[in-house]
Amino acid sequence: MRDQDRAPLADTADDYRLPKNVTPRRYDIRLTPDLKAFTFQGELNIAVVVNEATDDVVLNALELEIETVSAERGRKSLAAKAELEPAKERAHLRFAEKLSPGEWLLKIAFRGILNDKLHGFYRSRYQDASGKTHLAATTQFESTDARRAFPCWDEPELKASYKVTLVVDEQLTAISNGGQESERKLAGAKKEVVFKETIPMSTYLVAFIVGEFDATAPVDAGTPLRIVHVPGKESLTGWARQVGAFSLKYFADYYGLKYPGDKLDLIAIPDFASGAMENLGAITFRETALLADEKSASRAELERIADVVSHENAHMWFGDLVTMRWWNGIWLNEAFATFMEMLAVDAWKPEWRRWESFSVSRAAAMSTDGLRSTRPIEYTVRSPEDCRAMFDILTYEKGAAVLRMLEQFLGASVFRDGIRLYLKKHQFKNTETGDLWDALEAASREPVRKMMDSWIFQPGFPMIEAAPAADGRGLKLSQRRFFYLVEDNHQLWHVPVMVRVKTDQGGSTHKVILATGETTLDIPGKLEWALLNEGGHGFYRVHYAPALLAAITRNLGALQPIERFGLVSDTWAATVAGLGPLSEFLKMARLFTGETDINVWRALIGAFAYLDMIASDADRPAAVRQPR
Incomplete structure (x- = not known):
């Protein structure tokens, strides 16, 4: 849903x-x-x-x-x-x-x-x-x-x-x-x-x-697929029909299992409380999440329909064919469908760079998860009210981001093999969260259950602090829980850290699971600069020592847009949390005058909008004041 x-x-x-x-x-x-x-x-x-x-x-x-x-x-x-x-x-x-x-x-x-x-x-x-x-x-x-x-x-x-x-x-x-x-x-x-x-x-x-209701003629999506609507709105069904057919075929191929129903109707309902609901074979949608005039709709409207249709189609396997045993596992249904919608839409419209724009959703989840009042992704569910309470940004966006982090660490093909193993073994049945970790562990031979339990069953997320090793040939990494208001906390995560470095011997990438409070990553050659959270998909923030921050900001051209977004977002979060001076953030921000990526600008403008809101007249430069 x-x-x-x-x-x-x-x-x-x-x-x-x-x-x-x-x-x-x-x-x-x-x-x-x-x-x-x-x-x-x-x-x-x-x-x-x-x-x-x-x-x-x-x-x-x-x-x-x-x-x-x-x-x-x-x-x-x-x-x-x-x-x-x-x-x-x-x-x-x-x-x-x-x-x-x-x-x-x-x-x-x-x-x-x-x-x-x-x-x-x-x-x-x-x-x-x-x-x-x-x-x-x-x-x-x-x-x-x-x-x-x-x-x-x-x-x-x-x-x-x-x-x-x-x-x-x-x-x-x-x-x-x-x-x-x-x-x-x-x-x-x-x-x-x-x-x-x-x-x-x-x-x-x-x-x-x-x-x-009227229905469009069925299209072949591996099964007959129709868009159902109230009379007079057939002209608004073309976009949903395209993405519906593409994503259903995409998922059948990705999962390695045919669609489990005998037909699929995507149904636009005039009064509908949610965005959509993944009823097997008869998915119901709020009209605005399914119908649109392709010629006049904005990119945001078309992207939302593509996201929601793909999300619900992903559920036909992950949620419908294989279902959680009890409602504490609903996070996995929704997080995985959110993850899969990104994969499908990115494959359908690669020019949208959907994973890069998902960075904004990940950052929003981090803003919530950085509060003391946050909750674990999975927690005990007893009553019907508890069930309904799980449909929030931590279930969807944080859950999807954690899955994306795991997929990137294991490798996309290995991750897919684990998903196929899970679905084939448990089709028509019910599972617990750990059943998925076991399948991914069997496919990857990595300690997936131990790693993921640390992300699912405790609230918050870590900040990884990076500093040059004493000999200048390695990286000292340490972790602690990120809070906006700093406090003592001894939580630890099994953090799959992805690192890209440049040394006097060239560039290289490294993977390390940071499971303790700190470790040192050995790097061949003298370190010139280092980027943590390489690829930008980790659900953790990075705080660089001043020398490392200066080095990476001198090499912004070597970073992907999603990595530049993370650099701005993380540095601003560290500033708000009092871990670095505002002057350090402003010095870095001045280097982005040539930035062309909209998501990076969203991070920069968000920070400056906050500063504009809290700055008093006395804090503003006299040079900008107009003479009377």
């Missing part, structure tokens, strides 16, 4: 986790929405496995009325009474006798409301060009809102397949995760639309969309 303040942790995880004595295997869902009354009627058959004999089947349900419940096994049929527990968003199906272990079929009739909350199964309202109001019904289930649409085991680990049937007014379009299997007319100007059964997936990825 593309695009929430942290909530306090709940008492215990057991207050929200379901018992595992009964688990689902397959849902057969039949829904009849009423767009005039804002209600829906549902019939649900769930193939379950009773793992331990029980007379109390517990599942999730919220804002639903459960009318009848029974369980069938062969010729045996047992009725149950449903008791709702709204505080815990649960329903108890209480039977007169225990269900014995084995396979059973639960049959549930229920009803619900098409709410106006933009989550669950909700109503969407929009006006056409003539001012006429139209209504649609759509879904947004992540993190824990499938329970508002049908009784279910609404936890990501409890995967099942879904067979969906929608009964709608005959003039409306109905869409779900699978391709359409059949359609037939019913009495009362209704029609029944049946969709193909899905792969095993989590409840939060299920989708139903009903309304007046």
Whole structure:
């Protein structure tokens, strides 16, 4: 999902986790929405496995009325009474006798409301060009809102397949995760639309969309891909169709696995709370994240659509095919999709230099992560509120930046091999964060788990201080946690430091994992200048000793734009944190008068805008004052 303040942790995880004595295997869902009354009627058959004999089947349900419940096994049929527990968003199906272990079929009739909350199964309202109001019904289930649409085991680990049937007014379009299997007319100007059964997936990825929608002709993206929109907006679909087809093919090749669905619809919804949502086969988008007039849209608007479409397409494998076991792992879904969107868009439009502009996002994440109030990327998640709180800049931008740092350290092809190993081993299943590190470790033979645990499970990030070794032939490197307000802290990271140096013997690059407080990097030859964070992808700041800073600023032409951005950003951060005098930053900034990269200028202008804001009249040179 593309695009929430942290909530306090709940008492215990057991207050929200379901018992595992009964688990689902397959849902057969039949829904009849009423767009005039804002209600829906549902019939649900769930193939379950009773793992331990029980007379109390517990599942999730919220804002639903459960009318009848029974369980069938062969010729045996047992009725149950449903008791709702709204505080815990649960329903108890209480039977007169225990269900014995084995396979059973639960049959549930229920009803619900098409709410106006933009989550669950909700109503969407929009006006056409003539001012006429139209209504649609759509879904947004992540993190824990499938329970508002049908009784279910609404936890990501409890995967099942879904067979969906929608009964709608005959003039409306109905869409779900699978391709359409059949359609037939019913009495009362209704029609029944049946969709193909899905792969095993989590409840939060299920989708139903009903309304007046049109769809473009499908394009071949390895699977049929369409852009779905309200009538009159087909002219705005071309850009999304291009990037959608490119990125889906790109990911199938990168992951080494074919797309896991039977079709892919990219659906523009008039009322949508998030940027987009990665429902398998039926991705929903805010209209502005999918539709645009290529001739009049700005570069920023087109880039956002390319980013968001690629992000959601990446999820079809990483998140949908392989899913985190519990919501503490949602960071990996979102961080990895953000990382992959950059790869795909950079491959599609290399002239955009997308990884260089991502430096601005990385710096924004560092600004948040440099505060005492920051959090680790992964932390304990107990309640639904905790789930929603993870969708922030640390999950997306910091997470993606840390993955990019790892990819660059291991090498792009080795990193890809590890991803392929992970997806192939765990497809259709659920994982923990460590499962990915294990796959990357197997592919690279590097201590990936130990390295990455230091980045994922503790807050903040390090500043690497660099100084010439005493003999002038090496670099002394040390680390400590970066704070804007300096304080004692003994955190250590396994920092994959990338270094480029120039000596009297020529240039060379070096890799070192700085796992202790300090180390010395041996360098052949007499050091002329050194650049730490070579390539600009590390999630750490660099503070150079004065002699090293002077040497590197005399050689700005040897730096890539992304490296110059990092030099400005890091030196300014060190200045704000009181680690270097303002005069040192200003002296360096004067050397950038010939700079042509927009992102470097963003870093420079940001620093000077801050100075302009805090400088008093007395601090400003008298020479610029105008005579009276």
